[in-house]
Amino acid sequence: MGEKKSSKWRHSLAEMLELPQEIILNLPRITLIGNLQCYIENHHGIIEYTTERIRLALNLGELIVSGKDLTIRYLANEEIAIAGTIEKLQYGS
Amino acid sequence: MFILKLQAFFTGYLVIAVKGKNTEKLINLAMHDGIPLWDLQKDTDKIVLKIDLDSFYTLRRLASRTGCRLRILHKGGFPFLYHRFTRRRGLVLGLCFFIFALYCLSSFILFVSVEGNEVLQAEYIRHLAAECGAYPGMLKQRLNKDKVANMMLLAEPQLEWVGLHVQGTRLIIEVVEDTRPPLEVEGPANLVAAKDGLITEVIVINGEARVEPGETVRRGQLLVEGILQPQYTPDETWEPTPVPVRARGEVIARVWYEGYGEATLTQTLRQRTGRKTSVWTLLVDGQSVLKVGRTEVPFATYETEKTAKSFSERILRFPVEIVTETHYEVIENKKRISQAQALETAIQRAKALAELQVPSGAKIERRTYEKILDEQELVGVRYVIETLENIAVTETINGGEKKFDG
Known part of the structure; x- marks a missing residue:
């Protein structure tokens, strides 16, 4: 419960200060260049x-x-660049 | 990423194959240890990847822990290249020799080509250039382009302009030949006086004299007419018609040049006291931007010197200039000079003015001066130079430009 509350608070902070959300919320940032390259930070x-x-x-x-x-x-560390023919990106659990 | 690969090239890198069951685990461990890996490629039973030379030992330790086997497929980068070169001395030596030879050979002029010649043979110009000091096989450094060009111009009057420039090992001689038509010396013409004077001598080569020694002539007056009277008369009724010719000859005349100068008996001498102030102005594009120094001059009497200094214009035209204005304090000393001294000063001034007018070829016959002004405080002198010179100039009869003849 506490975890969820803190995440919400961080989210509103990020909104308010216009900070990059991936840094505040510790989320991955995925950059996709066409279907040729995929660049993932924070993995x-x-x-x-x-x-x-x-x-x-x-x-x-x-x-x-x-x-x-x-x-x-x-x-x-925390950075990866994947090249090839990318067909699908999928979040799993 | 590119920077990383470049750095890896200089520090050296390895292409290795990782075999085993837990290859992903090894990669994750390497990643957490901060070992950068790149160009990972999965094969059926192995992963081929590139790794820093320095990080390889860490990876090997990790591999033994995860039970993976490493095999080096290729060694790349500068250190390995260098090592290979040290083993193949001959190749490196040959490379050095090749570069050195290229450098040496390119410092010579090997070919000479001629451009722009129409009448003169290229071979002749090449020969001429060789004699003036520009020949194939010479060192580029030894070539003095201006000297060779000047010598060629002097040696061959048909050349109007010579330009030399070097392109690689080729010397290109650009020439411009004299293509002007020969000077017009034909056509009837008269001789007229170029200036006022008293005729002392008339020498006629062609034409008929219209003046005699002892006569005074004014500027523009006809001296020798360009006609020829036919001597031959077949009978009384035949009317002789003069034939127009080009008058040639010399008319020597006395010409006077005058100069006037004066001097006062009291002279003021301006002397600098040594005190000065300066004002510096920074000009950008002709507009003053910054002024440094006292703008008011603290002296009663002063002289001003102005010097402009612009930044190295030879390299780049820069619209910035620094103007220095220096004011020197002066004191004026009044000095009385004697009559004789004043006269001498006046003569010097008048003489300078008179001499300025005398043309360079004239023969000076006499110099005289007279005091024409003699007051309490002022002396005025007229200085006269008498010369003997040829005052005849050619004037074409049908109206053309004047040319000095002889």
Whole structure:
């Protein structure tokens, strides 16, 4: 209950001060360039990696990137750049 | 990302294959340790990835913990390239030699080409240039373009202009030939007086003299008419008609040049006391922007010197200028000079004015001066220079431009 209350409070703070929500709420920021590249900030690691599917751990569960010939162009702490033919982005739990 | 790859190239990187069951786990561990990985590619049973040279040992430790096996597929980047070069000294030496040879050979002039010639042969101009010091095989540094161009101009009167410029190893000689038509020396003409004078001598080569020695002539007066009377008369009834010719000759005359100067017996000498003030003005595009210094001059009598300094105009035209105005305090000393001294000063002034008018070729016969003004405080002098010179100028009969003849 307390967790939920604090999240609400943060949300209104972010709204009020016009701060980036992903920083205040600790959410991932996903940038998609066409279907060629996907850039995800603030993730928590790779759960599964195949050429058709990449599963990433997020703060709010899981992100599944599906496509063809997926490669990881760059991987650093909390940052990942996925390239290939992206077909689907899906939040899992 | 690009910066990271560039940095990786300089520090060196490895392409490695990761095999095992927990490859994802290894990657996550590496990620949390802050090891940057890039270009990860999944194969059927392995992941190929690139990693920093320095981070490899950390990764190897992590791999042994997760039970993954690492295999280095390729070593890339500058350190490995350097290492390979140190093993292949001959190649590096050859490369250095090649660059050095290229540099050396390009510092010579190997070809000479000629542009702009129409009448003169290119081969001839090349030969001329070689004699003046621009030949194939010479060092570029040794080439003195201005000197060669001047020498070529002096050596060949048909050349109006010569320009040399070097393009790579090629020296290009650009020439402009004299294409003007030869000077017009034909057509009937008279000789007229260029200035007032007293004729002392008339030498006629062609034409008929219209003045005699001892006569005074005014400027523009006809001296020698450009006609020729036919000597041959077949009979009495035949009316001789003069033939127009081009008059040639010299008419020597005495010409006087006058100058007037005066001097007062009291002279004021302005002397700087050594005290001065300066005002600096910063001009931008002709408008004064900033003024530094005292604008009021604290001296009763002063002289002002103005100097403008603009920023290096040779490199870039910059519309900024600094104008320095310096005011020097002066004191005026009144000094009495003797009559003789004043006269001398007046003569010097008059003489300077008279000499200014004398043309350079004239032969000076006599110099005289007379005091024409002699008052209590003032002396005035007229200075006369008498010269003997040729005052004849050619004037074409059908009206053309005047040209000095002889």
